[in-house]
Amino acid sequence: MLPEPLAEHPVAGPLDQRFPGAIVEGKFALGEVSLFIDPARIVEVCSALKQDFAFEQLTGVTAVDWWPQEPRFEIVYQLHSISKNRRLRLKVRISEHDGLDSVTPVWRGANWYEREVFDLFGVTFSNHPDLERIMMPADWEGHPLRKDYPVHGHRYSYADE
Amino acid sequence: MPFIQNQFERNFLTTSVDYVFNWARKSSLWPLTFGLACCAIEMIASTTSRFDIARFGAEVFRPSPRQSDLMIVAGTVTLKMAPILRRIYEQMPEPKWVISMGACSSVGGPFNTYSVLQGVDKIVPVDVYVTGCPPRPENLFYALLKLQDKIDNTPHLVRKPTYVRLQEDMLEDFKRRVMVAQVQQPVGAEELITIR
Numbered sequence: 635m636l637p638e639p640l641a642e643h644p645v646a647g648p649l650d651q652r653f654p655g656a657i658v659e660g661k662f663a664l665g666e667v668s669l670f671i672d673p674a675r676i677v678e679v680c681s682a683l684k685q686d687f688a689f690e691q692l693t694g695v696t697a698v699d700w701w702p703q704e705p706r707f708e709i710v711y712q713l714h715s716i717s718k719n720r721r722l723r724l725k726v727r728i729s730e731h732d733g734l735d736s737v738t739p740v741w742r743g744a745n746w747y748e749r750e751v752f753d754l755f756g757v758t759f760s761n762h763p764d765l766e767r768i769m770m771p772a773d774w775e776g777h778p779l780r781k782d783y784p785v786h787g788h789r790y791s792y793a794d795e
Numbered sequence: 796m797p798f799i800q801n802q803f804e805r806n807f808l809t810t811s812v813d814y815v816f817n818w819a820r821k822s823s824l825w826p827l828t829f830g831l832a833c834c835a836i837e838m839i840a841s842t843t844s845r846f847d848i849a850r851f852g853a854e855v856f857r858p859s860p861r862q863s864d865l866m867i868v869a870g871t872v873t874l875k876m877a878p879i880l881r882r883i884y885e886q887m888p889e890p891k892w893v894i895s896m897g898a899c900s901s902v903g904g905p906f907n908t909y910s911v912l913q914g915v916d917k918i919v920p921v922d923v924y925v926t927g928c929p930p931r932p933e934n935l936f937y938a939l940l941k942l943q944d945k946i947d948n949t950p951h952l953v954r955k956p957t958y959v960r961l962q963e964d965m966l967e968d969f970k971r972r973v974m975v976a977q978v979q980q981p982v983g984a985e986e987l988i989t990i991r
Contacts, residue, residue: 770910771875778909786907 636660643667645687645722653679658727668723673734676726680711680740689713689722692737695747697755701781705729707757711737728757736762754779813950820864820890821946824853824939827863827887829880832870834897834929841932848932851939860886865942866919867935871899872912884919892946894938895921898928 640646640660646669650657656679659670671679683689693712700706711724728734736759737744748759749768756777759765767774776783830838841848848854857863860883872880884893895915898904901924903913915921922945923938930938 784909786909 637662640667645683645720649679649682649687652682666721666723668725670725670727673726673728673732676724677735677737677740679724680737683713683722684740687715688717689715689720691716692741692743692747693721695737695744695751697751697757697779699755699779699781705732707755709734709751709757730756733758733760735760738762753777756780817947817949821943822852823855824851824865824892824942825855825857825863826853826865826867827860827883828856828858829866829883830869831872831876832897832899834869834899837929837932838867838869838896838935841935846932846936848936848939851936851943853939860884861888863887864890865892865894867894867896868900868915868919868921869896869929871904871906872915873910874912875910877912877918880915881918892922892942893919894923894925894935894942896925896935896938897930898926901925904928 636646636650636657637660640662641650643662646657646660646667649669653675656672656675657669658672661668661670691714693714694710695712696710698708698710700708705727707728707730709726709728711726713722713724715721726734734757736748738748738759739761745763746768748762749765751757752759752762752765753767753769754777766772770778828835828838830836840846842854842856853865860866864887866884866887868880884891893915895901899906899911900915901921903911905928907913912918923942925934925938927934
């Protein structure tokens, strides 16, 4: 459901018409557009944005943990159109055990960003070519940037000294 | 001039082997660059002409552990880096010394978090700790002079100066720490929440 002012937007308006229902929600704040996308349709929306709306570059993929709210995670995609000098933010809300389709087939640069989100938040991306940990040691357990991960893991292990 | 001419040729001096070896070792320490964070910048600055670590005979920074005898751990040691640091320390030939430069490598510094080793002395024996965040080059020089004093006072050649510091159970202890950091809800986490 696109809010009224965003229907005039040169990207959000046509995108909503082309994929009815794919844009769950839209926000326009501080001169920046954020579109909440249906998780099941992220790849087709992204490839259309790349092919037809000239968003050649994926600036970054990151995640926000809103624990204990549900759905818990918000995956954020920052897009940049170099030729049109335009920026766009896509967000996807998913729960803890929901997977999400990888956008690596669309932008190859998404590869390591998605690995980072997987490593630190534990969100799994299907169709990803190499979904391994990228920051933490390979045998690490848990996902440190989750809100329910202990911040001071070390302090109490020293208590017996 | 005629007075001192040819006077040195016939001279000799007596000393102990310990003293000569210690003198040689302390006068030309070859540090291993182990820059891990911002402390590394101060370590680099100490080699420049403005501060000039060459005055103390320790200017030959080596990237290879096999050619160096002093490891300056400069910066935050993460748990991912810790096994590598330990391995590089073991690759250094004896005799070898370690300077823990800065708050992070000494006690973890401000990073009391899941990923940071709380003091490099948990995995390698440290000879001199340097305070500061980051320490100024003069601070590092003071540590270097302290280390030279320590080498000078090493009584026996055969004994490794820092042998006693590394206890057998430290490695087991380190493994346990890594395990505690990895568990989602470690023992005492409830306590942590109530304290906050």
